[in-house]
Amino acid sequence: MYGEKAVELIRQLHRSPDGSLPPFNEDGIRQVLEEMRVLFEQNQADVNKTVDGAPGLFPGVQLRHAALERNKRCLLAYMFNRMERLRAMRWEFGSVLPPDIKYNLSEQEIQWFSRYNKSLAAYMRSIGGPSGGGLDLTQDLKPPKSLYIEVRCLMDHGEFETEDGTILLLKKDSQHFLQRSQCEHLIRQGVLEHIL
């Protein structure tokens, strides 16, 4: 049936849990494009015949055209949603992607990501005027309640150097009171847990 493969792409993306990115399904996309090409050629032929005077072909053309449009929408949705996820990851993991996610990206997506990085960095640098030195927007996604927070170590992480140069040992089941800005990324990585 027409459109089946395109919906399958969407489903595949939908099934994968939030915060992860399934491999870019190049094969699926090619198949959809192939289907679209066939549909288009058939339509072209039928339209030519109709122009030549053959009756009764019009409904078929319309059906195929609808299928074409639908395939196109599905493909765009697939690309767009992947991009959205990729953008969320930029805010979550920072400018360097984990290798397993990078491996799942297509060539164009990698290009887009690096361009997005560049423009975000340029924007962040520009905040606060030319001498302001910029502001890291990815730091506090929600306004922080206090400068320091209490965190608990979930795994052995080894030594960790804070910005002021002190070194502390992050060992499983130890509890620390640290500056929020310094341990936020470790919380996102799942090394630390924020205790309320």
Place this chain on the structure above:
Amino acid sequence: MFVTDIRKEFYDKVVHERVLVLVAFDVDALCACKILQYLFQCDHVQYTIVPITGRQELENAFLEHSEQVKYVVMINCGGNINILETLQPAEHVIFFIADSHRPVDLVNVYNDDQVKLLMPTTDDFDIPAYDDLFKDDESDDDSGNESDSSAPSGKRRRLDEEVLERRRERRLWEEKRKQILLDYEEFSTYGTSSAMIMFDLAWKMSKDSNDLLWWGIVGLTDQYINNRVERGKYMTDVGDLHKHTLRLNHRNEDDDNTVSVDCMRIYFDEELKLALYRHWSLFESLKHSSYPACKFKMWTVKGQQKMHEFLADMGLPLVQVKQKFTSMDMGLKESFKGLFTASCEKYGLDDISFGSFIAQYGYKNKLCAADVVYAVNGLMECVEAEKSATGYFLEALDCLSRQNVKKLLRGLDLAKRQLTTIMQTVHSFIDMKQIISAGPFLYAYIPEGHPDVKFFSRPNCLGMLAYFMQEAYVATSRSRRSTLLPMVVAAPLNAETGSALVIGIPPKAEESTKNFFGRAFEQAAIQTNSRTLHDNFDTSIIEMKSEDRSKFFDALISLLS
């Protein structure tokens, strides 16, 4: 060195530094740690908390973190061991020790630079004088030898006499020193609870609140429930805390300034020695609390009858008693305490009540200090394999916060299970007559195949069992001597390595909590070459190889008789 002004000499020193906080595994330490955490959070003091189970772990933890810290706070650990010798710290490291274990190690007491003891000066320490313990050695022998070789022969005799005299003095002094040390270290006991000390600090800094007070109360109650403090001392401390309670909770008295029900309120009340009855049924609680259970001899048919009679005397219907306390008739629930105390005298349960505190926040949560102690303990010594011991320690730390009521409820359930297990074990031991009077002490051994053996691999739970057993044995035994006997209980700790946990507790008749088993265990181990591990901060709890058990106890018997 004892700290006299805890605020100036302790808090103001650490306030802009990184602090390493080492916390022992008991409820008192947890509460103290909570209070300290709150204070540190107010002032943005960066800290690291590490749970510590025993001496070995103390050394490891210090070693791991020693590079990064200058200030170390120890809560309920480290006071009774020579910190400088065991940890070999760098010279700039300063230790602050809040420890309720006594006796305090004398080197810690007399070290002025690195070891600061956060203990109230009102406690009675009986510290021997400095001159009796330490002497500047060099002058004695060296000068003697020098004059020996260089002095002309005429003077020699007189010098010899002088040297001899000096040596004799020294020998006498050494003997005296030995005796003093022996007397000082003979008994292990407990002093003021660390949570109280920390609350005191908070109060002096005007940062005290109901939450902090509650932790202080729970810490103190922990000492009382686990028989670590004498009744007299407990009553004095309760009196102190009562004053704070009145000060912090006066706003609710009149109608003009009421506070919302969601705010925490603490008030003093007479509490019954019935474990967890607010969260259980009265019947179960009566059955599982050591005091009434032993008075009624609940493990006999006659005892059961007597308890029913007691309930009938109070006028409580069995149906009501057996259902959850919260679902009991309102009228009965309110009048129950009065009825109870009235009937208690008739049945010889004179000691059933003690002064304690109750905290209430919201309509739902009404907690009595003793129940919180049971719950936190239950959570901390949970034996399920879901998490590691330190994992449960942190759970217990969490459940003390007010927003984590759910965890506390889980703790209550675990505590019930603990109590049920203890009761069943005591019951079967009495029935099978497995508590043996070994002469100078009572002795019970929990066999390896016992179904609930894992519960008793935790020191606090084993302690609870030991006290319950002792009380039960005394209640059943005919001879009056049994009240004068201390008790030793051993339980297998780890089947794979074949180790056992041994605990000794003082006699029941004894008012004080002085425990001589620490030294006795040490000596028995030396005499028999048993493989023992004195890892616990409480010296009367040791680990040993199960194979060495019989020879160890033979030695212990001959030592004590």
